[in-house]
Amino acid sequence: MFVQSLLPLLSVVLLLSSGASAACTNPRVRKNWHKLTLEEKEDWTRSIACLSQKPGNPNIIPQVRPFNVPPPSPNASAYDDHVYLHMDLYPAVSFKRLLAFLSVHFNGQFLFWHRWYTFQLEEEMRNKCGYKGSMPFWKWDDDAKDVEGSEIFTDVDPITGIGGWGNPDNDWTVEEGALGAKSGFSLNYPIKHSLRRNFSNQPWIPFEGIPFWPDPHAKANETFTPEKIEALIDGFRGDFTGFQAEFEGWDKSHFAVHSVIGGDATGQCPAGSPDWCQQATHWSSNEPMFFLHHSMVDRIFWKWQNKYPENKEAFGGGTLPVMQYFNNEYMVRFATGLSPPMTRRSAMPTLNIYKTRTIQELFHIENDYLCYTYED
Numbered sequence: 001m002f003v004q005s006l007l008p009l010l011s012v013v014l015l016l017s018s019g020a021s022a023a024c025t026n027p028r029v030r031k032n033w034h035k036l037t038l039e040e041k042e043d044w045t046r047s048i049a050c051l052s053q054k055p056g057n058p059n060i061i062p063q064v065r066p067f068n069v070p071p072p073s074p075n076a077s078a079y080d081d082h083v084y085l086h087m088d089l090y091p092a093v094s095f096k097r098l099l100a101f102l103s104v105h106f107n108g109q110f111l112f113w114h115r116w117y118t119f120q121l122e123e124e125m126r127n128k129c130g131y132k133g134s135m136p137f138w139k140w141d142d143d144a145k146d147v148e149g150s151e152i153f154t155d156v157d158p159i160t161g162i163g164g165w166g167n168p169d170n171d172w173t174v175e176e177g178a179l180g181a182k183s184g185f186s187l188n189y190p191i192k193h194s195l196r197r198n199f200s201n202q203p204w205i206p207f208e209g210i211p212f213w214p215d216p217h218a219k220a221n222e223t224f225t226p227e228k229i230e231a232l233i234d235g236f237r238g239d240f241t242g243f244q245a246e247f248e249g250w251d252k253s254h255f256a257v258h259s260v261i262g263g264d265a266t267g268q269c270p271a272g273s274p275d276w277c278q279q280a281t282h283w284s285s286n287e288p289m290f291f292l293h294h295s296m297v298d299r300i301f302w303k304w305q306n307k308y309p310e311n312k313e314a315f316g317g318g319t320l321p322v323m324q325y326f327n328n329e330y331m332v333r334f335a336t337g338l339s340p341p342m343t344r345r346s347a348m349p350t351l352n353i354y355k356t357r358t359i360q361e362l363f364h365i366e367n368d369y370l371c372y373t374y375e376d
């Protein structure tokens with residue numbers, strides 16, 4: 001009798017100590033893209049295309065306006081708005097460098113902001129376009145051996161395939177597949193264009209001669225092998241900033257996956273862009289695969305948070321990224337930003353498009369607000 005009455009209490013205690021919230025009893029489960037049914041893939045591609053047809057928010061308020069980012073476009077779609085957010089909050093490499101504290105890269109909020117950003121697109125897909133699923137992840141370590149030939153890029157089914165490499169004779173435009181030019185999927189930033197991809201496993205060769213670049217000849221896929229990812233999750237015990245630095249650095253897996261896809265994912269300027277356009281990963285989220293990539297980044301972060309008890313609440317990093325100093329020694333030493341320190345009360349910048357959230361609200365994915373988990 002006594003044992004029975006204790007059981008519910010015990011399960012609540014266990015639930016809370018596992019990081020889950022008592023209110024989050026039925027988390028949405030994020031799945032591996034390769035394991036989705038055709039219906040689930042279709043629902044995803046349809047919802048992304050649907051957002052690109054919905055009107056944008058006229059009340060968007062840019063916060064940084066780096067010199068190489070255009071003003072909001074009256075033609076922007078709800079999908080473009082989401083891209084604009086990422087463009088605006090890139091570290092300001094301009095006379096506005098003091099606003100770099102609003103950056104969402106190379107400082108303490110990188111992992112949390114991108115967790116929120118990916119979740120928010122999932123919410124938009126569900127609320128505006130009737131999407132039924134959660135954000136899938138691209139398990140790129142499985143595909144590291146042969147990214148170019150992996151199924152995610154070779155599947156050009158016009159309804160369910162998100163693959164297709166760009167045509168070199170047509171500005172690297174992806175022509176086939178559910179998000180290719182023939183589908184009508186189009187983007188408005190930095191100028192109106194179709195999705196572009198430009199595969200290279202040595203994507204940093206053009207950066208040869210840039211003094212702050214670590215190794216222009218590095219092979220991108222060697223940074224995200226299953227062994228490297230396992231070591232990342234198992235390493236940096238209790239060391240949040242060490243973990244983030246090993247994940248986010250120029251020659252590390254997060255950036256390498258962006259770089260290997262090329263085109264929009266690497267922020268290459270579309271043909272015919274004005275002079276202010278400079279290659280940077282500002283508009284990398286034009287590439288819808290960005291969200292499958294960042295779902296995977298978040299999944300690795302979640303695995304790391306749950307790997308050892310001392311990882312669970314580990315947190316650190318500053319607010320001011322040092323990227324604008326173009327100095328690799330600084331980038332390595334201050335990979336997660338300079339003082340003032342980021343705190344859990346720090347609010348995520350959202351450009352007046354969405355409700356602001358704090359890092360605390362995003363700390364664990366199985367909490368009240370996020371309430372999702374990963375299938376493995």
Ligand SMILES: [Cu+2]
Binds near residue numbers: 086105114
């Ligand atoms: Cu980003």
